[in-house]
Amino acid sequence: MADTLTLDGLIAVLPADTVVTDPDIIAGYRQDRALDPEAGLPMAVVRARSTADVVAAVRWCAANRVPIIPRGAGTGLSGGSGGVVGAITISTERMREIEIDPVMRVAVVQPGLLNAEVKSAVKQHGLWYPPDPSSFEICSIGGNAATNAGGLCCVKYGVTTDYVLGMQVVLADGRAIRLGGPRLKDSAGLSLTKLFVGSEGTLGIITELTLRLLPPQPPASTVVASFASVHHATEAVLAITDQIRPAMLEFMDAVAINAVEDHLKMGLDRTAGAMLVAQSDAPGAAAADEIAIITAAFEANEASEVFSTDDVAEGEAFTVARRMAIPAVEKLGSLLLEDVGVPLPSLPALVDGIAAIAQRRDVMISVIAHAGDGNTHPLIVFDPTDTEQAARADLAFGEVMDLAIGLGGTITGEHGVGRLKKAWLPDQVGEDVMDVSRRIKDALDPDHLLNPGTMF
């Protein structure tokens, strides 16, 4: 990038009111929810309204070798949409169209629509888009695809990639291409759609998604239980998943329970060591069978309070409690937010190991988890003004990932690698896999303009 580069050329190729140069507004695009201290102020923000806007912006960046940060709603938890000095942030927040075809059971959506808005729009056609990150009310569907986001129902219904049938994506050179389409089966050519899902904006900018929809989820029955210890709770998880795949199986430890109770005052057991929230949406009599299996597994692991309900609203209250865990724990201090996952049988070892790290490093680590699929969110709570504690928190952050890798797990189940976890990626996947990944990156983005610092 030449020192003399001005934004005049960029402004000239885009509609009025698209390129943001006001530093006060740009400051709002510096961070995503990961609050990466290394995040920088981008040179400008392009608030695209269309694929054509994204194409024009990327072409200008490519011609001038300006790095590009793709950004959806900015709710990323790995720092993958945070700003970079000298870069242009291309925000898709204004790209909010959706078309639903109830016969084909697909939605064609622009990336800026929020996950909750997609769910709500398809519900009006009697359909269901399953993936449900806890942040579903504030995260964008484009960001969901970029990170291959998960959620609570994924234990039974799979993750974002399982619902992406096609997309339009703008490549690093500004070409917009279409991949896949509204077809349930398609083996024609390389599976590029699946490659772009989860690529965190490093290979292209998704400007449209074709999503597979399901019939509405049957009404779910809910079982909630408190346990004396996290270990009892994780053993109960295995006792359930050995037999059935529930529609939801969520875990909160004592810190999370108390933080949530502080806010919601819904009568959660503040003395419990852990809490599990499980749901079955099996149709008809099968739900009762599953609820019986879940209840028996809870009781066999000394659950102190087991509450079950067929009332959907009552069950939803516990889901809301679980969804609130991250923001509630966030009130206790600054957070380093983990997303480690392990094969299910290693879940107790992971949770026990995290407790050992917390003790050794003398930091608070609250664990919440999508326990049914082995995906946990250890939340490392620290006081950023206490530099020694912050340094210990940083050490713990790495050690939790090392622990997961050692257990055959992953450093990220659903948030993506972003900038915060990229140092651990080679440890998980190995140098050969990094080499293959880099070759693909080099082939599709030879100047490494797309989301520099993320993943690679």
Add this chain to the structure above:
Amino acid sequence: MADTLTLDGLIAVLPADTVVTDPDIIAGYRQDRALDPEAGLPMAVVRARSTADVVAAVRWCAANRVPIIPRGAGTGLSGGSGGVVGAITISTERMREIEIDPVMRVAVVQPGLLNAEVKSAVKQHGLWYPPDPSSFEICSIGGNAATNAGGLCCVKYGVTTDYVLGMQVVLADGRAIRLGGPRLKDSAGLSLTKLFVGSEGTLGIITELTLRLLPPQPPASTVVASFASVHHATEAVLAITDQIRPAMLEFMDAVAINAVEDHLKMGLDRTAGAMLVAQSDAPGAAAADEIAIITAAFEANEASEVFSTDDVAEGEAFTVARRMAIPAVEKLGSLLLEDVGVPLPSLPALVDGIAAIAQRRDVMISVIAHAGDGNTHPLIVFDPTDTEQAARADLAFGEVMDLAIGLGGTITGEHGVGRLKKAWLPDQVGEDVMDVSRRIKDALDPDHLLNPGTMF
């Protein structure tokens, strides 16, 4: 490749009885089930027993710039595993190990095991591997992954890629790498596992797969009906899929019905224009609801005989009939086998359009279909000794793919592009997508040694 190249070096790096040089045996590796007239006799066949064997063979080929044809059971229907003159065919037929972890619900399998053997082995642990190509008794799991194979239950349960959690794959330079693993959620790095599934051996040779397993399929109820015309049947398909996603929804036209009846003599209605076989495996009372919806849709479209049964064996007899359709029609002449798919609402237009092509080109085209997901197998029957008819069959083969592309569909829903369909791939996906695909191919296999002529 030097003219003076001998196989001594290859034989030296592999265990005894691994490199096949006997021309009579090699002849058996010339064709796959596509019977591509262009297929050539490979220079030798490596019958690998382990990943190490594949690594050694690929390294030798890479050092000597010898093309490599990866091959599983040789049941491919697009010519992707047929022989190439001067190439080494690496067969995985002897790699037949399987390990099942019932707690994690995964199977770690070598690629040479047949799909039916995988199903049978996991069934002994009370588990289910859903994908079920019609050829499941003779096709290998490695070939299934290489082509992203589908089958009958895919309308409800998805295709091979939805069940591949990880793999070991040998790259073009002979490095063996591991991708993914036994984790239900993993967003760490590019989705390479998904990229290699369906890559038809053009990016690497899969030597091990980690497969996700499900609890056993609930017993299915079956409804079978005959229709006066194919159009009535395809309209019935839409009437069903507008409301529910059945566990199976298969279509046979009059030619297929009669060809199957010739063999099975099970009393199929030889006067019918088409037949549908549908199943519901919804638990409990939900099955009866689905069967009622299916039956009503059949009757609303003037089905002449509607037979339903809760008896699994009785239902399976009709599934067997449908699975037998390709081999039965094959007895009528040589086949050009299509695999075109369209978005569901276009299914009647596709089937009607195929009839028009058959009439215009004066060739017999029998249509069977996984109708519930819009994936059809038009079978073009011709007499290879009648060169004029064979030429018309060739024209029809291309026109059926053109038709599918024109309807927003795909040239291959589950068989892969192979060598026979690659000329149509750019028409479907466009030149920009071909360019992206070629860049990835070039990045991972710069000398284009892996499965030359397939897809690219």
